[in-house]
Amino acid sequence: xxxxxxxxxxxxxxxxxxxxxxxxxxxxxxxxxxxxxxxxxxxxxxxxxxxxxxxxxxxxxxxxxxxxxxxxxxxxxxxxxxxxxxxxxxxxxxxxxxxxxxxxxxxxxxxxxxxxxxxxxxxxxxxxxxxxxxxxxxxxxxxxxxxxxxxxxxxxxxxxxxxxxxxxxxxxxxxxxxxxxxxxxxxxxxxxxxxxxxxxxxxxxxxxxxxxxxxxxxxxxxxxxxxxxxxxxxxxxxxxxxxxxxxxxxxxxxxxxxxxxxxxxxxxxxxxxxxxxxxxxxxxxxxxxxxxxxxxxxxxxxxxxxxxxxxxxxxxxxxxxxxxxxxxxxxxxxxxxxxxxxxxxxxxxxxxxxxxxxxxxxxxxxxxxxxxxxxxxxxxxxxxxxxxxxxxxxxxxxxxxxxxxxxxxxxxxxxxxxxxxxxxxxxxxxxxxxxxxxxxxxxxxxxxxxxxxxxxxxxxxxxxxxxxxxxxxxxxxxxxxxxxxxxxxxxxxxxxxxxxxxxxxxxxxxxxxxxxxxxxxxxxxxxxxxxxxxxxxxxxxxxxxxxxxxxxxxxxxxxxxxxxxxxxxxxxxxxxxxxxxxxxxxxxxxxxxxxxxxxxxxxxxxxxxxxxxxxxxxxxxxxxxxxxxxxxxxxxxxxxxxxxxxxxxxxxxxxxxxxxxxxxxxxxxxxxxxxxxxxxxxxxxxxxxxxxxxxxxxxx
Numbered sequence: 001x002x003x004x005x006x007x008x009x010x011x012x013x014x015x016x017x018x019x020x021x022x023x024x025x026x027x028x029x030x031x032x033x034x035x036x037x038x039x040x041x042x043x044x045x046x047x048x049x050x051x052x053x054x055x056x057x058x059x060x061x062x063x064x065x066x067x068x069x070x071x072x073x074x075x076x077x078x079x080x081x082x083x084x085x086x087x088x089x090x091x092x093x094x095x096x097x098x099x100x101x102x103x104x105x106x107x108x109x110x111x112x113x114x115x116x117x118x119x120x121x122x123x124x125x126x127x128x129x130x131x132x133x134x135x136x137x138x139x140x141x142x143x144x145x146x147x148x149x150x151x152x153x154x155x156x157x158x159x160x161x162x163x164x165x166x167x168x169x170x171x172x173x174x175x176x177x178x179x180x181x182x183x184x185x186x187x188x189x190x191x192x193x194x195x196x197x198x199x200x201x202x203x204x205x206x207x208x209x210x211x212x213x214x215x216x217x218x219x220x221x222x223x224x225x226x227x228x229x230x231x232x233x234x235x236x237x238x239x240x241x242x243x244x245x246x247x248x249x250x251x252x253x254x255x256x257x258x259x260x261x262x263x264x265x266x267x268x269x270x271x272x273x274x275x276x277x278x279x280x281x282x283x284x285x286x287x288x289x290x291x292x293x294x295x296x297x298x299x300x301x302x303x304x305x306x307x308x309x310x311x312x313x314x315x316x317x318x319x320x321x322x323x324x325x326x327x328x329x330x331x332x333x334x335x336x337x338x339x340x341x342x343x344x345x346x347x348x349x350x351x352x353x354x355x356x357x358x359x360x361x362x363x364x365x366x367x368x369x370x371x372x373x374x375x376x377x378x379x380x381x382x383x384x385x386x387x388x389x390x391x392x393x394x395x396x397x398x399x400x401x402x403x404x405x406x407x408x409x410x411x412x413x414x415x416x417x418x419x420x421x422x423x424x425x426x427x428x429x430x431x432x433x434x435x436x437x438x439x440x441x442x443x444x445x446x447x448x449x450x451x452x453x454x455x456x457x458x459x460x461x462x463x464x465x466x467x468x469x470x471x472x473x474x475x476x477x478x479x480x481x482x483x484x485x486x487x488x489x490x491x492x493x494x495x496x497x498x499x500x501x502x503x504x505x506x507x508x509x510x511x512x513x514x515x516x517x518x519x520x521x522x523x524x525x526x527x528x529x530x531x532x533x534x535x536x537x538x539x540x541x542x543x544x545x546x547x548x549x550x551x552x553x554x555x556x557x558x559x560x561x562x563x564x565x566x567x568x569x570x571x572x573x574x575x576x577x578x579x580x581x582x583x584x585x586x587x588x589x590x591x592x593x594x595x596x597x598x599x600x601x602x603x604x605x606x607x608x609x610x611x612x613x614x615x616x617x618x619x620x621x622x623x624x625x626x627x628x629x630x631x632x633x634x635x636x637x638x639x640x641x642x643x644x645x646x647x648x649x650x651x652x653x654x655x656x657x658x659x660x661x662x663x664x665x666x667x668x669x670x671x672x673x674x675x676x677x678x679x680x681x682x683x684x685x686x687x688x689x690x691x692x693x694x695x696x697x698x699x700x
Contacts (some may be wrong), residue, residue, distance in 0.1 A: 017066045019073050020058040025080055030073075032088065040091045045069060064102065071098055078114035089132070089679075090117055096676065097134050111137055121165045122172075122217055129165040129217065132679050136162060139671035142635060146669040148627070148662075150615075151639040152655070153673025159639035160613045164213040167609040170635070171231070177324070177607040181210045181234045182626075184617040210234055210613060220525060244285040244304045244581035245595065251584075252594040254355055256454045260595075261582050271588035272600050274350040274457075274505075281585035281625050291328055292576040295568045296341060297509040299502070299597030302576055305329035308602055310592065311343040311570070326609065332573050341569035346592070346600050347542070351457035360432045362591040363459045364549065365397035367466015369389055369429075370438075370493065377439035381413040381429040382406070389550060390469060400428050444489040444532040448496035457504065461545065464500045469550040472539075474557040481564030484539040484547050484558050494535040502598035507566040512638040540566040568599075583640050585628050608634045615640035615655045617647055623654025643691070 021030050031038040031052065042050055048061030048069065059069045075094050094113035116137045122129045131137040136158055142149050143166045151159035167179045211234065214223055226232040229463050247261025252270040263269070268276040285304070293309070294300040305328050312323045314337065323346065335342055359366075368390060369375065374382040385391055386409050394413075395403035402414045413429045418436055433439045436449045472486035488494050494510060501508040515530040522528060540563045541547055547563070548554040557563070586593045591602040612618070612626055615638045627636070640655045647653060662668045 014061055015063045016058060017058045017070055019059070019070070021055040021073075022059065022077070025077070027052070029080055029085065030057075030076060032086070036088055037086060037091050039364040040088050041072065041095075043051050044092070044095045051468045054508060068095075069678045072113075075113040078112075079117050082118045084118060084128075093117075093133055093617070098133075102542060118141045121162065122169050122666065127216075128556050129163065132158070133673075133677045135671070135673045136679075137675045139673065140166065142161060143635070146667050147634075148636045148668045149638070150655075150658070150668075150670045151637060151673065152642060152659075154641050154643065154675060156678040157673040158677070158679050159673060160209065160611070161213055161216075163611050163637040163639060165212070165217060166637070167611060168214075168217045170609045172347060176609045176634070177231070178608045178609075179232045180608050181214075181232070181613070182611070183210070183613045184615070184622065210611075231544040244283075244288055244307060244583040245601075246290055247577035247582050248579075249302055250596045252352065252598070255565065256450070257596075263584055267652060268596040269584075269586060270352055271586065272349055272590055272592040272594075273588075274348055274352040276353070277586050277588040277593065279584050280587050280628055281583075283583040283585075283625060285581040285583055287578050288581045290576050290579045290581065291332075292572075292574050293328060293570060293599075294572045294574075295345060295597075295599070296494060296571040297507045297568055299568070299599055301599050301601070302579065303328055303601065304581055309343075309570075310346050310590075310600065310602065313337065313342055313344070314340070317344070325602075328573060331570065333424075335570055335572065341571060343570045345568045345570060347507070347566060347568060348503075348594070348598065348600070351460070351504045351545075352594070352598075354454055354456060354460075354503075356412065356456040356459065357451050357454070359459065360435055361429075362397035363452055363455075363462040364466040365394055366436075366452065367468075368470050369433075369466075370448070371467050371472075373472025375433055375438050375441050375446070377430060377434070380427060381433070383408045383411045383413060385411070385470070387550060387552075393549065397648065419674075424531060445492070446488070446490045447492040448500070453496060455497060460500050460503060461690050464497070464504070465547065465549050467497060467500075468539075468547050469553065472547075473553055474548075474560060475538075475557070476560040481562060482560035484541065484557070484563065486535050486537040486539060488537075489532040489534060494537060497537055497539075499598075501537075501539050501541065504541060504545050505565075505566070506539060506545065507568050508539045508667070510535055510537050512536070521700050540564060542566055585625070610636045612638045613640070616642050616653050617683050618654035619651055620657045623658050625649055 021027060032040075035052075038050070038052065045059075045061070045065050045068070048065045050069070051058045057073065072091075072094060076091070076099070079086055079090070094117070097113045097116065111134060116134055118130070119137055119140065120128050120130050121140060131140050135153075139149070139151055139159070140162055143163065149163075151163060153159055164181070167176075167181075170176045183274070211438055214230060214232070214234075218226070223232065227234065242609050245260050249260045250257040251260045251263065252489055253263075254268050254270070254276050258267075263279050263282055265277045265279055265282055269279060271277040282688040288304040290302045290304055292300055292302055307328045308325050309328065309331070310323045310325055311331070312321070316322075326343075329559050331343060369381070369383065372384045372390075375382075383391065383394060383403065385493065391403050391405075391411050394411075395401065398413070400416050403411050404414055406412050413427070415425065415427050430439060436451075438446070438449070441447070448463065452459060468484060468486060471488060472484055474482045475485045476482050486497055488497070498508040498510065513536060515533050518530045518534075520527040520529050539547070542565070543562065548557055583590075584593070586602070588602075592600045593602060594602050615623070617640075618626070626638075638655070640654060640657050645653045645656075659670060663670060689696055
């Protein structure tokens, strides 16, 4: 394009400019069908004469206006050069942007109309989605640059539509693995319970705009498949936090196990690193269908279908890919790969760090006595072992007690007397055992007292070492690492040993050997029938956890290569009825917490693009809940119009409040759109302006 400004005779201050349109651009693309684009330009510059002859365009008028027209045609040529057609709407918006620049309203480095109008976000089904105004472009750019973006503005400004386009773009480019779209279901004061139909029929009217946008951007046939697989999730805000467990499900706290339904904000639970982490939110979820998720080692817990699990497959591990996060329902029917269990679960990265409690007996000594001690209380406590090393260790751990050989493998635990002692003083071992509630227990009824079970990692490990040195041992296997086996007749003690192992980061599975039909044992040459079933516990502990103190067992264990790496896999997921449920949010960096059987689970969304639409209808509590659900490698876009709040009277809008709280926070951006960014019917922008003027006049 060439330009030749010349002064017009008799009209000071006016100039004439000539524009030459390159021959490769037919004039119809520049002027529009029936000169529609030219009429838009003439209407916008009524005091300037614009004439067209062939591919020559001339403009005569005020110097500033002519210069603006020159810039407009330059921008139009840049747009047309990309192959994108100019429309009447695009010309109007280009003029508005150029006028804003001329009037000093633009910021330094402001984008040109061509930069705005040629930024393609997504192409689908023969059409391209792109921003149409400067504020829309900045909104789209902010989504690229920031983790949390608020799009605030009146209806029709493209807040939701552009966010949806960016979400689909992120999914297609594999920046995220899922899209989650949500809205608060409170518009116009309606309540879901009073709407007819199923749950999905009830929520459909609230979510229809999101569905419509999806159908514009994706193949309609692919949408049901993506939703069925969980790649796209559309749900009301109330169901977003529905990664829930039944209220009676145990969660580990520094004080022991507590039902999740009893937890409150500020309470401490145990995270994947074994350390306490505070609860940030507790959200009752009402009745939900729940599933029993079981692992191959026999551990299990209950949760809803949307509850999240951190898992990885053998392929993920082989390719050194990160752990993935899947919903319970995503894994149903997909638990095996070539007959092997598909999904591995994470284990504690360190032993659970519980507060140290004072205990009346050395934990290693108690472990030995629970294994091979006679605790009936009717006689002096005794102990049986073929290893003098264990007898010596027991005596060293029990001050004031002498371990005296009685004959064969039997030892008596006598009180060490001093001159002047009363002969009737209670044996100190018996006294401690009575305090712990163990006096009178036999092989089938022994247990670990809570003061030891919920104590520091050092105490728990010493106790486990005593149990394994007495009734456990290494089991070597050809070409494999060494597992540990423990046997007891007590069901309670079996479960306590499993809990000790799991609390240290290991895994333990159990099997039963029936008493009936077993070959009798022998005592002093006589056969002894088995009266109780034996419970065998197979154990694997993580590297760095020493299971034995007894030299012969410890040496055999390490000679066989140690215990290898403990692993836990999901074995089955089965329906378990309906239960009252609750969701918690924790502050741990990975969002994991320890639930029943030391399983690690969480309810934060990773690798997701999450859109909260109509956010003006969230309460402050809902807004906080939503924002704290943010997971790793995720992005959140929150859209809303603070002039259209439909919350019940007296309820403050979470979208209004959050601006005061998060404005200026790093990686959080507020994009504000106005009536000038309305891309619907032109009348919508005028209506918005009229309402703003009315509210301003009436002090609203």
